[in-house]
Amino acid sequence: MQARRLKTAMAIAAVAALAVGAAGCAKSERDGDSGEAKTGGTFIFAGAGDPKNFDPIFNDDGESFRPVRQMFDTLVSHKPGTAELQGGLAESWEHDPEGKVWTFKLRQGVKFHDGTPFDAAAVCFNFDRWYNMKGAAAQSQMIYYMDVFGGFANNESPDAGKPVYNKCEAKDGGTAVVTLNQYKGAFPGAFALTSLSIASPEALKKYDANTVKQNGDSFEYSAFATTNPVGTGPFTFGGWDKAKNEITLNRNPDYWGDKAKVDKVIIKIIKDESTRKQELRAGTVQGIDFPAPADRKALEGEGFQVINRPAFNVLYLGLNQKNPKLKDLRVRQAIAYALNRQQLVQTKGPGGAKVADEFMPDTVLGYAPDVQKYEYNPDKAKQLLKDAGAEGLTLNFYYPPDVSRPYMPNPQEIFTVLANDLQAVGIKVNGVPRPWNGGFKDDVQQFGKQDLHILGWTGDYNDPGNFVGTFFGRAKVEFGDQSMTEMFEAITKADATVDDAGKKAAWEQVNRDIAAKWLPAVPLWHAPPAIVVTKDVKGMVASPLTDERFNTVSVGK
Template identity: 85%
Template sequence: MQARRLKTAVAVAAVAVLAAGAAGCAESDRDDSGGAKTGGTFIFAGAGDPKNFDPIFNDDGETFRPVRQMYETLVSHKPGTADLEGGLAESWEHDPTGKIWTFKLRKGVKFHDGTAFNAAAVCFNFDRWYNMKGAAAQSQMMYYADVFGGFAKNEVETAGEPVYNKCEAKDDGTAVLTLNQYKGAFPGAFALTALSISSPDALKKYDADKVVQNGDSFEYSAYANEHPVGTGPFTFGGWDKAKNEIVLNRNADYWGEKAKVDKVIIKIIKDESTRKQELKAGTVHGIDFPAPADRKALADEGYQVLNRPSFNILYLGINQKNPKLKDLRVRQAIAYALNRQQLVQTKAPGGSSVADQFLPDTVLGYAPDVQKYEHNPEKAKQLLKEAGAEGLTLNFYYPPDVTRPYMPNPQEIFTVLANDLQAVGIKVNGVPRPWNGGFKDDVQQFGKHDLHILGWTGDYNDPGNFVGTFFGRGKAEFGDQAMTEMFDAIAKADATVDEAAKKAAWEQVNRDIAAKWLPAIPVWHAPPAIVVTKDVKGLVASPLTAEVFDTVTVPAK
């Protein structure tokens, strides 16, 4: 089966590939990757701390950056595109109902601990996720809940009916997955980094399922923090928190073409200006998400600035746990208050555009005729008056310590949006919180906020990965647990098999989100950039911001 393809402008034209060249390779004593001598250390500046290294308990890019170097999924993406190709499964097919999926697995693959990858290992992972126990653990499995709905025994209020039924190992090379219902997410969702395949032996040895909640924070297992074991081109070399460095070592037993560098170091530098300084000083080879104003200057100075397509969305989240925000008129007032066009012109990267719905126009179900909220302060004031919400005070949460592909400058974005809201009489209390261990837990787990800025980079080309991820079930982030009409409409659209009917159903969902429900406000689509020094070769930029560094070479020291 093939995934729907992105439009050419998204999948190919806007993605740059740095050609690998022998002149850029570091010399070493080994020659085991197809003839070219390789080696050295590639140092990349990460923008924030990872949460942990167990894929299933994560959902953010700073965590997934090291994770995708160590782990692999059943289905993968062709480098530089959002098109699907074989990963740990060489091929896959489904029956006419879309409920039974058969995967033909690669032979000769081993986990980093030396144990064999096979169908039993695949089934162990799927069964582990489905049978996860404890509300703390289940609450941290955001991607699993979005794709598979619920668990064998739901222990969190937001979990739904399980999509997963069972997994059978027909033989070592054949895994058969049975679902309770058809879901449009597949096969794309099988490529989710969160659904990477871990070593069953390591999961058991290091008590991987142990997740403990202490107040507003979570503690994870030795597996998640110290002993992650996948099948990928790099192995875990440790996280030195004193140095703010994650070390990944070349997997000499990798089943495919071996990584060209001996080591990758992800150096965590939270300040964007400091990341740029270290790039210029030569202490790192690459940075992600440069400030929009810096892109041209860096290119002029000889750095390789690769603009990925804007396969993403930034939104202003609204938490209906606040009774005032349950009133649609108040949410519409907030939408009319925002001067999003000016925000795009002054704070967004070049090539950005105002968003009028929660998915790019390249994805099935985009509806060109949705209700749009142009900047109209007087309309905003009128709606607030009608709703009896004049003088409204809102706590606006934002993460000042990270740079995200859809959010290159959260402090500045917050300031502009807050000023727009205050101009229509809404008092704003800004609440800056650190990305991990603060903002994400406060917003996504505990719903402490009234407003927040957050966003999403698509994982695969399906409306369910955008709209379904945000609004397919009630979330603390939006306080929208009572919006069952919206959940039902999304579930129906996602379960529609006929392509034309599916398109029509998703278009209507997007119209209704804008006009009837408005659980959040789309802000912009922005093309994120990745920058490397001129002598780095082989980096393939991904529209999904899902780069793997196994093809990279660095100059000899």
């Protein structure tokens, strides 16, 4: 079969739709041709929550990905400030006409932080590691892997399906060939997923990285994940001081790309939004993420750089059909009609936020402008509840009060508004606040304890499967929708459609049916998140994917 260079209309469209302005063109400050940065020092950034761990494959949230992205690289990456694909550890890639065989030409001379070489064998070791992972506890944590690759060599989790991955071959040191069992629209974008970062095979073996133990509602990870992560990135791991709530990353002088300008990055975990803002003003941190909407103008007026990202995300209210009452479509529709989402956007959303009618932005192929919309109508909500025999319904509403996310800058306030709307139509709400990691995410995504929850997503690449497919492409305890096989099958079919016209039509119909027939959740808003840095910080390139890399950053003296 003759290979061909991948060209997709979506990737091209992503450049125009998602490019960040002048902030996306930071130039490196260099001493001649030495490749060494002029500036040193430390860049301190305030994280909004604890990371789960530092093993990429076991993570799926931004607070974990922030340090991971500084230490690891992926085969494919994104041009800074955009969703356009470019080479990462692979300089180029090709696929066969059926989209099943992917050939990667790898960068030469790259080394992992432990000094071992990066090559095709290392790439295949990582792919085979993911595919052959054993243990239901470990597999249940590999959320991104299952969203993309579907299943494992030996499925032990009921959530895993038929594997998309077939094999990886090292043709030579610089050529890795990944063969899939079927075409999937996620590729090549999914090769840029932070979860699919390439780790040192020697470190993975040395620190027993595949061992994950479940203890009740929590998981324990290996020394690789907690104290010895080893990638190829511009920073190396310097430790996580939990007493100080600080993660230290050190400059990698042997990095294959643009070397970091600062000697050290400290991610200081400050869970309270007001405290993060206070420390920014005091100068004890140089950057914060996801400022409260009301604070943006004030911070700009004080001389801080408030950099807006395009809204490439969605916030939703999840409905868990494990509750028999929520299995009735009329009850789920009543909840949708009960929510005054326009008021929510106006009172709690950041500037530029807008009500979401679908689970992906309108810049993504497959967005259907004619989906059923749920305008605020409390009387209709009450009637639907009455028709369904669900008057006096009581629901447990889980939310994480301790974080700010790009799609959810103020979860406590959002919960309060939504709970008030639901109670106004006769639904009693029991609020259940749980910490983001080690609480909320496990309760919602692993054990399905909730009736309702707020959660969202920032796109990792420009494809409908990364939004709709991630949420609803397979049975998840998060929604308790194991019986919605029609929805799963429709999404699988849309994701396997190769030609653009057919793919567009298939995904549009999926979005129509999600709104009218299935309604596993209620989309709330699309919100442009911001990142804020002090005026002496240069080179921060804001990403629509919240995929900021700190090797471009310098701090004035």
